[in-house]
Amino acid sequence: MSSEFAVELRDVVKKFITPEGNELSAVDHVTMQIKNGEFFSMLGSSGCGKTTSLRMIAGFEWPTEGEVFIEGQPMGHIPPFQRKVNTVFQSYALFQHMTVAQNIGFGLEMEGVEKSEIKKRVGRALEMVQLTGMERRQPKQLSGGQQQRVAVARALVKTPSVLLLDEPLGALDLKLRKEMQLELKALQQQLGITFIYVTHDQEEALTMSDRIAVMSKGKVQQLATPVEIYERPTNKFVADFIGESNFLEGVIKEISKDEATVYVPVLNAELKGMPMSPDFVNGEEVAVSMRPEKIRIVEREADGDTLFKAKVLNSVYIGSDTHVYVDMQGARLKVMEQNRISRLDPSSFYSKEQMITLLFMPENTLILKKG
Amino acid sequence: MLKRLRESKSMQGTFLALPTTLWMFVLLIIPLILTLIVSFGKRSPDGNVIYTFSFDNYARLIGISHTCADGSATCFDPLYINILWRSLTLAFNTTVVVILMAYPLSYFIARAKPAQRNIYLFMVLIPLWTNFVIRVYAWMMLLRKEGAINIIIGWVASLLHLPFTPLEMLYTPGAVLVGMVYEFLPFMILPIYTSLEKIDGSLYEAAADLGANAVRTFLRVTLPLSMPGVVAGTILVFVPVMGTFVVSDLLGGKQVILVGNLIQRQFLDARDPAFGSAASLILMVMTLIVTYFYTRKFGFGEEIVAA
Incomplete structure (x- = not known):
């Protein structure tokens, strides 16, 4: 391998002309370095540029500006069939007029591999995706999950250096999705191939990925490990998009090293010892972000320091958790509490208008730029 | 009664199929039976049918003649066999030419932008708004x-100072072929277009992704997946070309007599309905045999019909 990166996007821009004749930057100056053997996800809602980025790596689209590198080689206008990457399509794109074995063998046949060798490798690929014995079936005779596996086998049989997956589990039901997530992850670890995975499902990205690029409006919002993305989002978009967040307005009152004291008007209190990145200044207006599951409901008196009074607006039982919506002097927050104890008595749940006390741990909150 | 109809799916089906079934029975099955009966008959001197049970008409069609030049009782006369063979080869040639012309155009339309596709399809269909006979005229x-x-070629030739004698194009087999191709082209374009248009674009990308260049993608993916359209179009073209007589009548004159013309003349000129009926049935059987073997090999293109 001539590069430590399997794939690199250097300042890539992709512009499209919309039917109305406007110019649209689907991908807007994106730079990403994807390491060899990494499970890398591009996560974002539709139109964020994740699929376009993937298609530029595959060679179905060419960048308007910038360059895509695969194993250190600039790709320029090299067509898809000359790139060492293979794609698993969202729709699977199986050839309905061919058997499973012919589908999987297609890529090898194009390479001019000998028939007996094709047969052997197709057999191995089927074994890998646990479809042994399905060689002679037609794709339409298979279930969605099985078709998905055929699509993966068809791409992997070519032993690409990078496998591109475009929302491959989108058409499957939830249970099968979760199974396939773990299976794909296991397959990736077993093969050691770089996977680049496009999804709009954050849980999927968090479950499978080594690193995630959260994308929005054609830009990378944050590129980090799942834990960092969730626990240390670098902006309000990521904090809101990944998981859920409550945002309170605040003003920085005091900075000491990497901690800050923030005055939060709705609480009429100063929150002390909040972790902070170095690019904030004293007096700056900021957003204070708190994850619903990190706010605790306690049976203590409010002290205006870390304990605050709140009024229950609504309480929703969803099985594993209870979601409690509260009002704190006009600010609406969502609090999640795990149902650790089995109980049926409805009076033990929170009722409307009930006053409760919330515990804010400074280390569980984040200071983010206001924008 | 109404309640039973509401509950029984099979009764609903019968009801829905009833009008067409009746129509087909009265206007297809009964006439076919009558044709069969007449075909065993004989021509009466005044041009009517004498009902007998003889295979003479069929014998005549396969070349057994009783009016022999050398005076013997029976001899071989290939006249009608030749007509049947000519019809078959013309239908075959027409179908092949139509496929070769329709496929690239259908491909072009199917890959055009959606808004433009409708315009192109509209243009394909416009000629059908004019009467068939008028178009042949x-x-x-x-x-x-x-x-x-001839005027245009003559004009170009005169500009280039070349000698020019007008080409004899009308009343040739070539003219009939041109006319047939022109008449039946849309019936091939539409089914091929439909099958091409249905191919998911990601299949082309998948083929490219797996290492196939444009030519191999076409041969291994596009062509096989569009075969239902080709098959459906072939049936829509081959079967009517076998039977039409207008095109060959007007563009072929007396030079190109097809089985359709033969049948028409038996009823209108020769006043031999018995022989005409036999020829009709032979045409039908021939068409059925060809379609049978063809569809057994390639299917009916039912994927298109279902679309």
Whole structure:
């Protein structure tokens, strides 16, 4: 391998002309370095540029500006069939007029591999995706999950250096999705191939990925490990998009090293010892972000320091958790509490208008730029 | 009664199929049976049918003649066999030419932008708004000796100071082929277009992704997946070309007599309905045999019909 990166996007821009004749930057100056053997996800809602980025790596689209590198080689206008990457399509794109074995063998046949060798490798690929014995079936005779596996086998049989997956589990039901997530992850670890995975499902990205690029409006919002993305989002978009967040307005009152004291008007209190990145200044207006599951409901008196009074607006039982919506002097927050104890008595749940006390741990909150 | 109809799916089906079934029975099955009965008959001197049970008409069609030049009782006369063979080869040639012309155009339309596709399809269909016979007449105007094509070629030749004698195009087998191709082209374009248009674009990308260049993608993916359209179009073209007589009548004159013309003349000129009926049935059987073997090999293109 001539590069430590399997794939690199250097300042890539992709512009499209919309039917109305406007110019649209689907991908807007994106730079990403994807390491060899990494499970890398591009996560974002539709139109964020994740699929376009993937298609530029595959060679179905060419960048308007910038360059895509695969194993250190600039790709320029090299067509898809000359790139060492293979794609698993969202729709699977199986050839309905061919058997499973012919589908999987297609890529090898194009390479001019000998028939007996094709047969052997197709057999191995089927074994890998646990479809042994399905060689002679037609794709339409298979279930969605099985078709998905055929699509993966068809791409992997070519032993690409990078496998591109475009929302491959989108058409499957939830249970099968979760199974396939773990299976794909296991397959990736077993093969050691770089996977680049496009999804709009954050849980999927968090479950499978080594690193995630959260994308929005054609830009990378944050590129980090799942834990960092969730626990240390670098902006309000990521904090809101990944998981859920409550945002309170605040003003920085005091900075000491990497901690800050923030005055939060709705609480009429100063929150002390909040972790902070170095690019904030004293007096700056900021957003204070708190994850619903990190706010605790306690049976203590409010002290205006870390304990605050709140009024229950609504309480929703969803099985594993209870979601409690509260009002704190006009600010609406969502609090999640795990149902650790089995109980049926409805009076033990929170009722409307009930006053409760919330515990804010400074280390569980984040200071983010206001924008 | 109404309640039973509401509950029984099979009764609903019967009801829905009833009008067409009746129509087909009265206007297809009964006439076919009558044709069969007449075909075993004989021509009476005044042009009517004498009902007998003889295979003479069929014998005549396969070349057994009783009016022999050398005076013997029976001899072989290939006249009708030749007509049948000519019809078959013309239908085959027409179908092949139509496929070769329709496929690239259908491909072009199917890959055009959605808004433009409808315009192109509209243009394909416009000729069908004009009567079939009138369109064939238009070809006569183009092909005849003093026709548009000869005038243009003559004009170009005179500009280049080349000698030019007008081409004899009308009343040739070529003219009939041109007319047939022109008439039946849309019936091939539409089914091929439909099958091409249904191919998911990601299949082309998948083929490219797996290492196939444009030619191999076409041969291994596009062509096989569009075969249902080709098959459906072939049936829609081959079967009517076997039977039409208008095109060959107007563009072929007496030079190109097809089985359709033969049948028409038995009923209108020769006044031999018995022989005409036998020829009709032979045509039908021939068409059925060809379609049978064809569809057994390639299917009916039912994927298109279902679309």
